[in-house]
Amino acid sequence: MSGIALLALTYLLSGGQVTGVAPEQPRPGRPGRSGLTSAGQHILDLQKQLSDVHAQQSRQLLVGSLIALVVMAAVSLLLGRALAGRVLRPLRLITAATRRFSAENLHQRLAVAGPADEVKELADTIDGLLARLEASFTAQRRFVANASHELRTPLATIRASLDVAVAKPEPAAQTVALADRLRTELDRVDHLLDGFLVLARAQHGVPVDRVPVSLGELAGRALTARAAGIAARTLTVDDAVRPNAWTRGSPALLSRMVENVVDNAIVHNQEGGWIRISTDHVDAEARLAIETGGRVLDQDQVDRLTRPFERLGADRTGSEESSGLGLSIVAAIVAAHGGRLDLRARPEGGLRVVASLPSSAGPDGVTR
Numbered sequence: 001m002s003g004i005a006l007l008a009l010t011y012l013l014s015g016g017q018v019t020g021v022a023p024e025q026p027r028p029g030r031p032g033r034s035g036l037t038s039a040g041q042h043i044l045d046l047q048k049q050l051s052d053v054h055a056q057q058s059r060q061l062l063v064g065s066l067i068a069l070v071v072m073a074a075v076s077l078l079l080g081r082a083l084a085g086r087v088l089r090p091l092r093l094i095t096a097a098t099r100r101f102s103a104e105n106l107h108q109r110l111a112v113a114g115p116a117d118e119v120k121e122l123a124d125t126i127d128g129l130l131a132r133l134e135a136s137f138t139a140q141r142r143f144v145a146n147a148s149h150e151l152r153t154p155l156a157t158i159r160a161s162l163d164v165a166v167a168k169p170e171p172a173a174q175t176v177a178l179a180d181r182l183r184t185e186l187d188r189v190d191h192l193l194d195g196f197l198v199l200a201r202a203q204h205g206v207p208v209d210r211v212p213v214s215l216g217e218l219a220g221r222a223l224t225a226r227a228a229g230i231a232a233r234t235l236t237v238d239d240a241v242r243p244n245a246w247t248r249g250s251p252a253l254l255s256r257m258v259e260n261v262v263d264n265a266i267v268h269n270q271e272g273g274w275i276r277i278s279t280d281h282v283d284a285e286a287r288l289a290i291e292t293g294g295r296v297l298d299q300d301q302v303d304r305l306t307r308p309f310e311r312l313g314a315d316r317t318g319s320e321e322s323s324g325l326g327l328s329i330v331a332a333i334v335a336a337h338g339g340r341l342d343l344r345a346r347p348e349g350g351l352r353v354v355a356s357l358p359s360s361a362g363p364d365g366v367t368r
Helices: 002-013 034-099 118-167 173-203 215-225 227-232 251-267 299-303 326-336
Strands: 211-214 236-241 246-249 274-282 285-292 340-345 351-358
Touching (some): 002 034, 034 118, 118 173, 211 251, 215 227, 215 274, 215 285, 246 251, 251 274, 251 326, 251 351, 326 340
Parallel strands (some): 236 274
Antiparallel strands (some): 274 285, 285 351
């Protein structure tokens, strides 16, 4: 628009007509001045030619200016886009880096260098927010771990007092029954505290005791250890465990991950149901997949199972065999090892759980 206004002003200023002095006309009674008349006519012809040339030049100036305006408009768009991209590049980098932040890498910072402008102020503000979030998450995890440790002492004291009461000569039947009930509840609390400790450890960060671990071996040991529970519920196990699913991580945490997934498949299954478990190496990932049958589940509810104390339906609420932390611990361990957890409600009914972890070479150095 500025170019159009400048072009119009230039055209108006250059649009004046060439003027001249009109030749003297012959007076009556003064014959013999034909030479002056001829000269005047010649001057008029020259003025007309000059006016035509001036009009042609004005048209050429207008056309040339219009062409220059179109060319410069296109060049201005390209230069403006390039300049805007260069100016906004730090914002794009900040946006991309911010999207990668999660609860596992809050210790990282943008640390944008450069002049103290609006972009650096925005980056410093985000770094301050990350620092506050990191402190909050760290305090939360430390509280869970410390509280779990501290609660074990009074629980041990209560358990010892129960043993002393029952050990007395000829204890009352009511005392024995009450002690059995209290022991059962204490076992549940111990299991819950153990889950809190594992969850806090998994959420604390990347494990330091990282070694090659076989998911197939962990799955096989978990199934063997739970053979009695599987038989008690008359479950059919389709074992497709392969030895080529190797990853790198903490053996204790990964073992707990596999055990929790297997326990979930056993406990939350129907009598006479089935379990399909498999491990494999797919697309540079070591995968553990467990499927179970059962009723059709709501995917929205399944997506919430990785939250602590989330269960499916009223039949799972308050289950004596579940603390509500199983899959949340699995999700935390998978995230701590740089993997991903996928929970899917099967259209035919039941649940499919897939834990995908970065693959690694086995003890023999061969990439699996």
